[in-house]
Amino acid sequence: MQQKNSGTQHYPIDYEVGQDNVEIMGMDIHNPVFFLSSLLIILFVTGTIIYPEGANTLLNDVKAWCLTNFDWFLMGSANFLLLFCIGLAASPFGRIRLGGAKAQPDFSRMSWFSMLFAAGMGIGLMFWGVAEPMAYFSGWGGTPFAVEAFSDDAAALAIPATLYHWGFHAWSIYAVVGLALAFFYYNKGMPLTIRSVFYPLFGDRVWGWLGHGIDILAVLATIFGLATSLGLGASQVSAGLNFLFGIPDQLNTKIGIVIGVTFIAVISVFRGLEGGVKVLSNINMLVAFLLFLFVFFAGPTQAIVNGILATTGTYIAQLIPLSLWSDRPDTQWMQDWTVFYWAWWVSWSPFVGMFIARISKGRTLREFIIAVLLVPVVVTLLWMSTFGVSALVQAQNGIGELANGLSSPSLATFQMLQQLPLAQLTTGLGIMLVMVFFVTSSDSGSLVIDSITAGGKLDAPIPQRIFWAVMGGLIAGTLLFGGGKAALSALQAGAIATGLPFTLVLLTMCGSLIIGLSKERSHLPKTH
Template sequence: MSKTDPAKGREEYSTSYKVGQDNVQFLGLDVHNPVFGTSALIIFAFVLGSIIFPNDAKEILMAARGWSINNFDWFFSISGNLFVLFCLLLIVLPMGKIRLGGTEAKAEHSTITWFCMLFAAGMGIGLMFWSVAEPVAYYTGWYGTPLNVEANTPEAAKLAMGATMFHWGLHPWAIYAVVALSLAFFAYNKGLPLTIRSAFYPLFGERVWGTLGHFVDILAVIATIFGLATSLGFGAQQATSGLHFLFDIPNTLTTQIVVIAAVTSVAIISVARGLDGGVKLLSNINMIIAAILAIFIVVVGQTGAIFSAIGTFFLGYVENIIPLSNWIGREDDTFYHGWTVFYWAWWISWSPFVGMFIARVSRGRTVREFIIAVLLVPTAVSLVWMAIFGGSAIEQVENGVGSLAGGITDVSLSMFQMFEQLPLTSLISFVGIVLVLVFFVTSSDSGSLVIDGITAGGKTDAPMSQRIFWAVMEGIIAVALLVGGGSDALSAIQAAAITIGLPFTLLMLVMCVSLFIGLKQDLKFVTK
């Protein structure tokens, strides 16, 4: 059953479920009882086990990750391709004119600010971490080469750039776009709670408010908190590596804890300020600093080589996207499983977090505008960013200049090793560290908003203390993992998050069907 509102150009689903009806209040929190309680128990059990038995936990969870990646590589590859095709299809179909929130809905944020927020939450920190290390790794054969190309050759340089873009281009952003558009459409056009389970209403009806819905939301919460905590832990290691490189500050556990505490403290302030005063402000700052850093490297670096790298990245991506998307008869097993399939599982495990955050800031956009902004624009920006950083790094390796010429020794140091060969090394290294930290703050901040929304049953106005609670928990979990088990414990929890990517891939395929049904129902409201 549904109810139509022609004046607003939308059709809402009739449902007996009300946002917050299953919520309980305690200690100042307003949480969805089954989701919050079950998620908390599972997270506590996993984290405690990883701290007490870090080696055993890593071995078990890494085995689970390996099983899912090695046995379902075809499933991840096919699904990733389907998500890209589905998003491109929505751009050209008539349903692309549908506006999120109805025909009268207005965008809540300027286009630039909107893009800055979705980009900062989506993969800003990943681009800082891998923009140098990944192209160099592929070029030198540090951990397999794409399509078994011979390492350290001109062909390897071009394919390294194409393979890097393959992992940071259309496929990951299509994964985010599917989840984000589904959540935004069913919340703003169908009147359902802004939570993962709502995306399955056309197929399962009122059952999404029961056990099935609880399972979906719990899966999303676990994947999000594990992904954020491990990223915060590994990010602290990168930041301390940079501080040691720049200021000779000891790269110790104590320093890493101080970094996490500082990031968490700023995230708490940002969360307390709300979406506009927190994430929105920091995202704009992020992109301004990133743009200044990129322009500076272009100016003081090998400018001609960088501009040439932009074309090489583009051609390498276009020429190799189909061979790299293929899952049949792959002989580059180390690269295919260790990089591509791993990435697809990782992006999918992050999709509930990034997708829900993008949905929260996208009311008022048309489906076509949404897909173009979430899929095509970030891919173009990522290409330019990778060309500036990765192109500069490969140029150094090709010419035997600097530490990178000897290959990857420490992934967390790769960016700073590239900076070492540029003028004003200390200044740009310091800016790089600041950018890494601010990106982590925005990830923590937006992640807290997302987890808060899911565990509050779709509420977007839960108490501020609740958002602060989740920001604090992310920091505590990261510190506990570092102190209790170090990199082994972080790797174990990361492996758990990636393993969750397998069942969530199936849910995303179902989500595509559900979204298509919902969009088709709303076509009659599209302005001709």
């Protein structure tokens, strides 16, 4: 079992990590989670390749059904998870330390922030940092609260509404999963799998088919959420290469990019967490910081500073109105954007949650929640404001292609950079950033899925992580192929279809975590 840590009370569970595993072709895999997850994914990939039009229709029908019938459920769940995190941090539970009272962090705060941020939202910020504010300003897919497109109201809401989708709600979803996994692993001696979190509620039944079902759903949610981001990344890199070098922006190019980046991710897998993800994350955060500084100073600096302040105020003021789901004039916009985002973040939550759990030993619950909620949101605020304001200033002043509104989400960032000095260089840096975020996401995702499908083992053979890195790339390529010209919609449909049922898992997880924390708190030393 797991190592014992002082100041913790382990459950007397009737389970040993790897007891259900079998060795096949150099892999140490959990039966039946690995096989059933792989089978379902292979069936999806095969069916989509054979019947691309039918698969695309089915995906979009599923997406429409989920958005129409369960918008209230996803909206309400996201609100609850945010309030749950705030309440947990403010409660006496916040004193509990992951790993026990004497546990020490494995990583410095800077490395910790870099890894959780790069794995959590890297590709998304590069893709949507300009595209999303421009979409809300120009009415591409509707506007928040149905304000008039290209109006001052649309400009004022564009970046705060974007931050709403990438802010506290998003990271509270990740925080719940990450905290639950870390607590039951480090403090309760449980295997690092999603099923372990539910032991206080279901006991040893989590080692049977109930647990198998939870872990299989987690694998599917993770790999489809990951594939959505990889597909978006491939679309942006393809658009950037076309913009920079004239390489045709077509399906073959995008799939070639997926294959190339997956190959690089496999190399990163060989190097491991310390030599692979950590090094790439730190390098990428440095390059992202340099690009951020360039846009900040080369762009409309004063407008950006004013925009940061205005975005902060408007985001706080509109947090509750944007969180409501009834009697809104912008129901279609809410469903197409907000509800999709909540489902996407839920589908990403096993991946990001387990990854930050792996790197968060030694942090108190309060430190964990504050850092996971606050640090990424502040960085996102600065990033979105800098890139978004630069784009909006160009659009409002009739400068460049953005003056006509959003034509292509994949091109928006490059169209903005084109109007700044050193456009060729910064576009190249942007492409490189997306590529490396692509690699870290694929590598980190394969690490997490591998842990789930190996029954919680953290030292499973490398071929297993290679297998899941390849599968993530395969699904991304399949969704791009099946979606055709509507690839973005197909990618979103895959995330929504798996994110919706996993929301129930997250809500149940909250109750189980409270039970576990209550028992742990009784063993804390008294404070005076």
